[in-house]
Each structure stands twice: as structure tokens, then as C-alpha cells.
Amino acid sequence: MRPIGAASTMSGVNIETIRYYEREGIVPRAERTPSGRRLYGDADIARLRFVKRCRDLGFPIPDIRTLLDLSAGNGAPCADVKALGERHLRGVRRKLDELGKLERALAELVRRCDAGRTDCPMLERLLADSDV
Amino acid sequence: MRPIGAASTMSGVNIETIRYYEREGIVPRAERTPSGRRLYGDADIARLRFVKRCRDLGFPIPDIRTLLDLSAGNGAPCADVKALGERHLRGVRRKLDELGKLERALAELVRRCDAGRTDCPMLERLLADSDV
DNA sequence: TATACATCCTGTAGCCGCTACAGAAGCAAG
DNA sequence: CTTGCTTCTGTAGCGGCTACAGGATGTATA
Structure with missing residues (x-):
């Protein structure tokens, strides 16, 4: 479990953008430390990278939501x-x-x-x- | 002298966008009728078309300001x-x-x-x- | 003349996808 | 204990429009 800065470096998604994605519900609300700091596991970071790749390919956010929904279903x-x-x-x-x-x-x-x-x-x- | 609707049709610039350009000072404040409605002459409409063409060519607004300044100088x-x-x-x-x-x-x-x-x-x- | 309808006005808020603060709090190293 | 980095929330701004709301004005027809 890593803090947001590491998650940002590893995923290539800007810190502010990660928080924005959480606010918008594109990624789920991150776990928190007792003091309220976000914590990210490997799966969370993979999800961020997925979003990043899709954005780099020019997919709009609504499309990415759909792709995430599709990939969440067992057998997309x-x-x-x-x-x-x-x-x-x-x-x-x-x-x-x-x-x-x-x-x-x-x-x-x-x-x-x-x-x-x-x-x-x-x-x-x-x-x-x-x-x- | 024509009202804003005609200026919009003739220049290809949306009415709301014309008012936005005026607010932003990209085109000068239009003449008004006694009741406050905007009036446009040929030169005003030419200017709107100029802006439209530049936008269609992808020039950002600040660049268009520069181009307008350059064309206003005698002998650009x-x-x-x-x-x-x-x-x-x-x-x-x-x-x-x-x-x-x-x-x-x-x-x-x-x-x-x-x-x-x-x-x-x-x-x-x-x-x-x-x-x- | 009355009325219906189109056109116009100002002002404000929303769109997308971030990005950039402000001001406060937490945390690690020396 | 202090310094300095990271993180927190909340809000505002970017570009370039676009879309209202709520009202005034103008024009064509009955």
C-alpha cells in the first residue's frame, strides 16, 4: 500500500487528477490511513494506468467508464x-x-x-x- | 446596419459567440439602437468572418488578437x-x-x-x- | 388595436478534463 | 524541535464557447 505520490509516479496520472477521478467516481474511493491519507494497492494502480492509457488513446471519460464496467463483468x-x-x-x-x-x-x-x-x-x- | 441575427448568418458566427467576442474585446462594442440592440455594418461583419476563418484554421484567440492588431497597423x-x-x-x-x-x-x-x-x-x- | 410570435437583451451557470491554488495538517530526518 | 516534504479539503480557473432564465422590444397578422 502506497501513498498517492507513489501511485501517481507509478501510474503516470497526476496527483490532482487522481483525486479528481476519485471525486468523479471513475476510480473507487481509496483506502485511508487513520489520519485520512489515501492508500493504493497494485490493483488500484493498475486501474489508474488503464484510465491513463485510454485517455492517451483519446477515449472520453464516459467511454472509459463503460470500458471499466465491461472489464468488471466476468468475461468482458x-x-x-x-x-x-x-x-x-x-x-x-x-x-x-x-x-x-x-x-x-x-x-x-x-x-x-x-x-x-x-x-x-x-x-x-x-x-x-x-x-x- | 443589421441586427445581430443577420450578422450571425452572414459571418457564420453564432449569436452567443458574437456577444462573447464583444465581452472579451475581440471585436469592438457594437453600435446600438436607442433600445440597446446591437447593429453591425459591413466592416464589423468582415471582422467577424476574419475571426471565424482563423478559428476554423485552429488559431487560438490570443493569436487572433495579434493578427487583428497586425492587420490594423497600416501595412501589416x-x-x-x-x-x-x-x-x-x-x-x-x-x-x-x-x-x-x-x-x-x-x-x-x-x-x-x-x-x-x-x-x-x-x-x-x-x-x-x-x-x- | 390586439395579439401572437420572433428576436433581442443581460447575467449567470455549465460543458470537458483537468490544473492550480490556499490554508491546514501529517510525517520523517537531522 | 525544527525543517521541509507530502498530503488533505475545498474552491476557482483554464479555453472557447453554449445554454439557459427572465424580461424587453419589434413585426406581422386578425
């Missing part, structure tokens, strides 16, 4: 997990696509700029009446 | 605008890269899932002790 229904993963993957691909378009538009704007002139094609384009 | 210094655009572009490319990695990791996780089984490789991977 893989089809449900897969469906959630696929839905998220579609979202990620859509964002990737949008960001790619944005990158091209922005690169084009920047490319037209030549340092040293006072009239700026980039600003003019952004200020223009026509649609981008 | 293109080098400054370009520098800001390039900085933002680097940020966008970094995000694009991260999102690409995320997409690959997520696709791999989902790919391993076979519907119909009760042990889920995706969950197991997320729950595992090893790092992803």
Missing part, C-alpha cells in the same frame, strides 16, 4: 469493446482528415508569404470577402 | 504574420503526427478483437502491466 463482451473502439477510431479518422485539410490550407497561406513586404497575402486572404 | 508586417502562421503550422503538424500514431495504435487494438469471444484482447492489452 469483446463485441461491445470492439464496437466502442471502432466508434472512437472513426472519430479519430475524421479528426485526422479535418486536421490534414487544415494543414494544407494553412501551409498554402504561409507559403504565399514573403518576408520583407508590407502587404501580407495571408492576412488579405483571411480578410477577403470570398470564402476560404 | 508580413514577416510577423508569417511567423505566427508557421508557428501554428508546426503545432498542427505535431498534432497530426500524434493523431496518426494514435490512429495506428487504436486500429491495431481493434483489429485484434474478434466478436463472439468473451476474453477481449483489447481490454487485456489496456489492463496489462507492460507499457503500451
Whole structure:
């Protein structure tokens, strides 16, 4: 059983974030010392790492709740997990696509700029009446 | 001179967002009718569209303030605008890269899932002790 | 003219997922 | 005993909106 600082280091989840997760019920209320300090066992830290990984993969908190519920059930229904993963993957691909378009538009704007002139094609384009 | 609803339609900026921009000083306080309703001229609407375009390109509000200041100066210094655009572009490319990695990791996780089984490789991977 | 309905006003609170305090208390080492 | 680190609770702030509530104003129709 380790205090919150160690749990933070081991899981990679910020201390304040761990407390936030507890408040929000994403992780269960930690055990306490007589003086009220939180204590974490291996399973608690594994759970924190699970949440961290999911967050790093961009899953929103509600989805992580669902994943935790699924994994808590004995024998997680893989089809449900897969469906959630696929839905998220579609979202990620859509964002990737949008960001790619944005990158091209922005690169084009920047490319037209030549340092040293006072009239700026980039600003003019952004200020223009026509649609981008 | 048009009321806020028309300005919203013409600029593509939500009414509430226009009022928010005014509160935040991103656009100047609009003229008012005697009864206190906002009125927008062509220049005001152009400014709103400028902000909208920048937001669509992912520029944060502080950057947009800078761009507006630069464009207000007579003869906007293109080098400054370009520098800001390039900085933002680097940020966008970094995000694009991260999102690409995320997409690959997520696709791999989902790919391993076979519907119909009760042990889920995706969950197991997320729950595992090893790092992803 | 009455009335219905759309549009607008201000002010405040909520969204997400943290993060950053303030102010107090506990704990370990020298 | 003091120093200094860690932890506690509670609250407020971040960005960039968005969504009300509760009221006033404007316009079109009966």
C-alpha cells in the first residue's frame, strides 16, 4: 500500500487528477490511513494506468467508464469493446482528415508569404470577402 | 446596419459567440439602437468572418488578437504574420503526427478483437502491466 | 388595436478534463 | 524541535464557447 505520490509516479496520472477521478467516481474511493491519507494497492494502480492509457488513446471519460464496467463483468463482451473502439477510431479518422485539410490550407497561406513586404497575402486572404 | 441575427448568418458566427467576442474585446462594442440592440455594418461583419476563418484554421484567440492588431497597423508586417502562421503550422503538424500514431495504435487494438469471444484482447492489452 | 410570435437583451451557470491554488495538517530526518 | 516534504479539503480557473432564465422590444397578422 502506497501513498498517492507513489501511485501517481507509478501510474503516470497526476496527483490532482487522481483525486479528481476519485471525486468523479471513475476510480473507487481509496483506502485511508487513520489520519485520512489515501492508500493504493497494485490493483488500484493498475486501474489508474488503464484510465491513463485510454485517455492517451483519446477515449472520453464516459467511454472509459463503460470500458471499466465491461472489464468488471466476468468475461468482458469483446463485441461491445470492439464496437466502442471502432466508434472512437472513426472519430479519430475524421479528426485526422479535418486536421490534414487544415494543414494544407494553412501551409498554402504561409507559403504565399514573403518576408520583407508590407502587404501580407495571408492576412488579405483571411480578410477577403470570398470564402476560404 | 443589421441586427445581430443577420450578422450571425452572414459571418457564420453564432449569436452567443458574437456577444462573447464583444465581452472579451475581440471585436469592438457594437453600435446600438436607442433600445440597446446591437447593429453591425459591413466592416464589423468582415471582422467577424476574419475571426471565424482563423478559428476554423485552429488559431487560438490570443493569436487572433495579434493578427487583428497586425492587420490594423497600416501595412501589416508580413514577416510577423508569417511567423505566427508557421508557428501554428508546426503545432498542427505535431498534432497530426500524434493523431496518426494514435490512429495506428487504436486500429491495431481493434483489429485484434474478434466478436463472439468473451476474453477481449483489447481490454487485456489496456489492463496489462507492460507499457503500451 | 390586439395579439401572437420572433428576436433581442443581460447575467449567470455549465460543458470537458483537468490544473492550480490556499490554508491546514501529517510525517520523517537531522 | 525544527525543517521541509507530502498530503488533505475545498474552491476557482483554464479555453472557447453554449445554454439557459427572465424580461424587453419589434413585426406581422386578425
